[in-house]
Amino acid sequence: MAVIRDVMPNFDLVQPASLADARKLLDSDPDNVWLMAGGLDSFDWLKDRIRKPKTVVDLTGIDEMRGVRAWNDGIEIGPLTTLTDVVNDPMVKAKYSILSQAAELVASPQIRNQGTIGGNVSQDTRCWYYRSGWPCYRAGGNLCYADTPVGRNREHAILDAQRCVAVSPSDSAPALIALDAKFVISTKNGEKTIDAQDYFLGPAIDITHMTILKPGDILTAIRIPGTWANSKFYFEKIRDRNVWDFPLMNIAAAMKMSGNTITDARMAVAGAAARPWRLTDVEAQIKGKTADEATGKAAGELAVKDAVPLQFNAYKIPLMKNLVKRAISGVQEATWEA
Amino acid sequence: MGSIVEWATNPWGQSVPIHIGWVMIWVCAFSAIAFAVVHALYLAVFGKPKVFAVNDTPEMVNSIPEKVVRHGAVARAFHWIMATSMFTLLFTAFLPKVGVKFDWVTYHWIAGLVFTASIIFHIIHASFFLDFWAIWPDRTDVRDAFRRMQRFFGKPAPLPARFSKYPLENKLYHSTILITGLTAIFTGLFMMKRVNTHNIFTRNPYLFGDMTWGLMYVMHGLVGVSLIALVFVHVYFGIRPEKREITRTMIQGWMHKEFFLEEHDPARWRPGKDTDTPLTPPSEVPGD
Numbered sequence: 001m002a003v004i005r006d007v008m009p010n011f012d013l014v015q016p017a018s019l020a021d022a023r024k025l026l027d028s029d030p031d032n033v034w035l036m037a038g039g040l041d042s043f044d045w046l047k048d049r050i051r052k053p054k055t056v057v058d059l060t061g062i063d064e065m066r067g068v069r070a071w072n073d074g075i076e077i078g079p080l081t082t083l084t085d086v087v088n089d090p091m092v093k094a095k096y097s098i099l100s101q102a103a104e105l106v107a108s109p110q111i112r113n114q115g116t117i118g119g120n121v122s123q124d125t126r127c128w129y130y131r132s133g134w135p136c137y138r139a140g141g142n143l144c145y146a147d148t149p150v151g152r153n154r155e156h157a158i159l160d161a162q163r164c165v166a167v168s169p170s171d172s173a174p175a176l177i178a179l180d181a182k183f184v185i186s187t188k189n190g191e192k193t194i195d196a197q198d199y200f201l202g203p204a205i206d207i208t209h210m211t212i213l214k215p216g217d218i219l220t221a222i223r224i225p226g227t228w229a230n231s232k233f234y235f236e237k238i239r240d241r242n243v244w245d246f247p248l249m250n251i252a253a254a255m256k257m258s259g260n261t262i263t264d265a266r267m268a269v270a271g272a273a274a275r276p277w278r279l280t281d282v283e284a285q286i287k288g289k290t291a292d293e294a295t296g297k298a299a300g301e302l303a304v305k306d307a308v309p310l311q312f313n314a315y316k317i318p319l320m321k322n323l324v325k326r327a328i329s330g331v332q333e334a335t336w337e338a
Numbered sequence: 339m340g341s342i343v344e345w346a347t348n349p350w351g352q353s354v355p356i357h358i359g360w361v362m363i364w365v366c367a368f369s370a371i372a373f374a375v376v377h378a379l380y381l382a383v384f385g386k387p388k389v390f391a392v393n394d395t396p397e398m399v400n401s402i403p404e405k406v407v408r409h410g411a412v413a414r415a416f417h418w419i420m421a422t423s424m425f426t427l428l429f430t431a432f433l434p435k436v437g438v439k440f441d442w443v444t445y446h447w448i449a450g451l452v453f454t455a456s457i458i459f460h461i462i463h464a465s466f467f468l469d470f471w472a473i474w475p476d477r478t479d480v481r482d483a484f485r486r487m488q489r490f491f492g493k494p495a496p497l498p499a500r501f502s503k504y505p506l507e508n509k510l511y512h513s514t515i516l517i518t519g520l521t522a523i524f525t526g527l528f529m530m531k532r533v534n535t536h537n538i539f540t541r542n543p544y545l546f547g548d549m550t551w552g553l554m555y556v557m558h559g560l561v562g563v564s565l566i567a568l569v570f571v572h573v574y575f576g577i578r579p580e581k582r583e584i585t586r587t588m589i590q591g592w593m594h595k596e597f598f599l600e601e602h603d604p605a606r607w608r609p610g611k612d613t614d615t616p617l618t619p620p621s622e623v624p625g626d
Contacts, residue, residue: 135346141356142555143532145349148543162443163533204441206434 008046012055019062019186022218026057027188030216033057037080037119040111045124050133065118065220068092073226079118079219083172084109086117096224098233098252102175105237108244118219120172121183121199122211125274126246127156127166137164137207146310153310155248158317160273164203165310168210171237173200173276174252174268179228184221185213191220197268200275210275228254228266232291234327238271238319247271249319253327255291262286262295267327272307272320279303279324286328293335296325300337343556348548355552358559360435366563370570377574388601391497398604406598406609408503408587413468416460417588423453424569427522431562447535450526457519472503475513478606479506500603515568518561525558 011034016022026033034053036042037060045051059065059080066080068089075091086092086103093100106112106120124131125138127146135141146153147165156165173196181196199211199219213219234253239245249271256264265286267279282299289295300321307317322336340361348354409417426449430442464470482498483506489495504512530539532551546554576585583597598609 134349135354135356139346140344141346142551143543161534162441201439204443205439 008043009049009052011046011053013058014055015058015061017061017063019064019218019220022057022059022062023186025055026216026218029055030188030214033215035059035218037122038082038115040115041119041123044131048131048133050131059218071223074224074229077117077222077224079121079222080116081118083112083115083117083120086172087112095226095229096175096179098178098235098254099172099175099224101233101235102171102237102250102252105235105250106171107246111244117172117222121170121176121222122213122219123170124210125166126169127164128152130166137203138166140208149311151310152312154312155246155271156310156313157273158304158307158309158313158320159277160202160204160275161308161310162202162204162207164207164274166203166274167272168200168270168274168276169246170270170276171247171250174250174270175235176222176224177268177276177278178233178252178254178266179224180266182223182225183219184223186218186220187214188216193223196222197276197278202274228256231255232257234330236323236326236331238323249316249323251320251323251327255286255328257291260290260292262289262291262328267324269303269320269323272316281305282324291328291330293325293329296328297321297337299328300324350548352548354548355556357552357555358563362559362563363432363435363566366567367570370567370574373567373571374574378578389497390500390601390603392500392599394599394604399599402595402598402604402609404595405592406595406602407592408584408609409591411591412463414588414591416456416463420453420456420460423449423456424565427453428562428566428569432566443533447526447530447533450523450530451538453519454523454527457523469503472607473509473512475506475509476502478502479509482506499606501601502603502606503609505601511568511572515565515572518564518568521557521561522565525554525561528554529558 014025016025026035032054034042034046034051034056036056036058039058042051042056046053046056062080064078066078068075068077068081068086068091070076070091075096077086077092081089083103083106087100089100103112103117103120106115127136127138129145129151130136130138133139134145135143136146137144144164145151146156147161147163153165155167157167176196179196182193183196183199184191184193194212201209201212231254234255235251237250238248240248247270249269251267251269253265253267255262265283267282268276269279270276279299282303285302286295286299300323303324304317304320307320309317318337325337340359342359342362343355344357344359345353346356427446430446430449434440434442464473478499479502485495485498489498528545531542531545534541543551545551575581576588583593587593598604
């Protein structure tokens with residue numbers, strides 16, 4: 001079991017000034033390199049001495065990977081842009097306020113000043129068995145300690161769990177999925193662009209990784225098209241401590257409306273599954289329906305249709321039902337149901 | 339360099355095995371390929387025709403049909419169901435470990451149940467409806483193996499008899515696959531207690547201690563990678579030109595009379611339709 005020592009193991013620190021330089025470093029020894037942006041996830045691993053990389057590549061000196069700029073009819077966000085800068089960016093605020101809202105609810109002001117949007121979407125799960133260095137499935141072992149008869153699993157998954165029941169803790173990821181963002185990844189074979197929801201992996205596909213990033217890959221840009229700009233947005237985060245905490249669950253919804261009728265929608269939750277979970281069935285069901293409590297209630301039921309609670313997290317099922325309902329019909333109209 | 343077994347420290351500070359080192363996948367795969375290459379080159383350069391002692395009477399030769407049935411439809415169906423499940427098991431187990439990512443666990447345990455059911459069926463079928471002893475080495479096999487070895491090294495020895503229904507190599511392969519297959523089934527069934535099998539098995543991760551579980555995962559992994567090599571070698575022999583007649587018996591069921599008389603001894607194997615009745619009980623060794 002890990003003991004906080006606050007003294008990191010020795011490693012070579014490399015601080016490239018350009019993406020090209022970082023690429024060269026990664027191509028030379030991809031398996032022994034740890035990529036670090038804001039360091040908020042990385043320093044936990046390093047101080048706990050659970051991860052002992054040979055080389056740490058500090059990406060924060062790469063200016064080309066920082067900032068928000070116009071891109072086609074939308075925007076491009078450098079992954080090294082701090083969450084505070086995302087929150088305060090005028091273009092984000094004006095067209096994609098859901099992302100601004102989501103980023104503002106991440107942790108504390110100090111952490112948002114240091115943490116980056118790339119790090120927020122790429123961070124590892126917070127399952128304490130895994131973070132404590134226990135040899136669980138996600139750490140390459142053969143057991144999920146959280147999914148045992150006495151496992152503490154109040155914060156864990158109700159959907160899409162397979163062997164591992166850890167969840168994605170990202171607040172910005174569901175918002176980016178709702179906005180149909182594209183993630184640009186630099187690999188040793190060139191650049192590739194993928195849909196936001198495909199950036200994240202569930203345990204059925206890869207139990208030891210949360211994202212599709214392979215050793216040597218770098219997330220170089222997040223592009224948000226204009227398709228969902230200025231839609232009707234909804235973001236809500238439920239956490240134990242409202243001042244500063246990871247989400248028990250959050251929801252992000254973007255809806256195109258004609259009067260009070262939903263003409264199109266994208267919706268995702270985090271904290272329910274190992275990856276940010278896009279609610280495609282719900283999106284299809286509510287299309288063409290009135291955004292009222294009845295539609296929200298039916299959508300909530302559909303959203304949790306495949307949910308399987310663990311010993312201590314059955315509360316997440318009504319939580320998710322109600323979040324979906326509130327996303328569709330609004331907080332004022334929706335009544336909370338057990 | 340990877341190790342044969344990966345170890346980890348459990349929450350109680352004990353060092354326990356967790357699974358095999360995945361480098362063993364490549365060790366077994368390359369070993370099998372190397373064996374096939376060396377074997378093919380050896381036969382191409384040094385291979386000699388097989389020579390057997392033959393003393394068939396004309397009556398015996400005349401009694402052999404033109405098409406000699408070796409495997410009935412039921413036995414062939416078993417073989418191909420078992421083979422399909424085996425390939426599914428190998429692909430679902432090892433492709434994700436070499437970088438092909440997909441949702442493999444459910445397919446793997448379902449294929450494992452099909453494999454288990456097919457093996458149970460085979461044991462019953464072979465024990466009560468086929469000649470149970472036909473696949474086990476007998477004294478003639480041992481004697482002829484010794485004779486063949488002596489002749490290989492240039493020492494004088496009588497000619498070996500032709501094979502019974504199965505050559506000794508087939509019988510030894512069957513014994514090896516039996517051990518690995520049953521070990522995979524035995525460990526795999528217990529491992530299903532660790533995953534969600536939609537209530538076919540009730541999950542109980544505490545069924546064993548960490549050391550026992552670890553050893554079970556290691557055994558499952560070791561027989562798994564062994565099966566990569568065994569299946570590869572099986573397929574290699576199946577496609578070799580001199581084995582095509584035998585391979586065809588697993589598709590069409592029968593072999594030509596000429597091939598039968600070249601390689602099989604009618605005194606040791608009198609082919610029937612779906613059942614196989616040896617002319618001599620296993621205790622009696624022809625040629626002694």
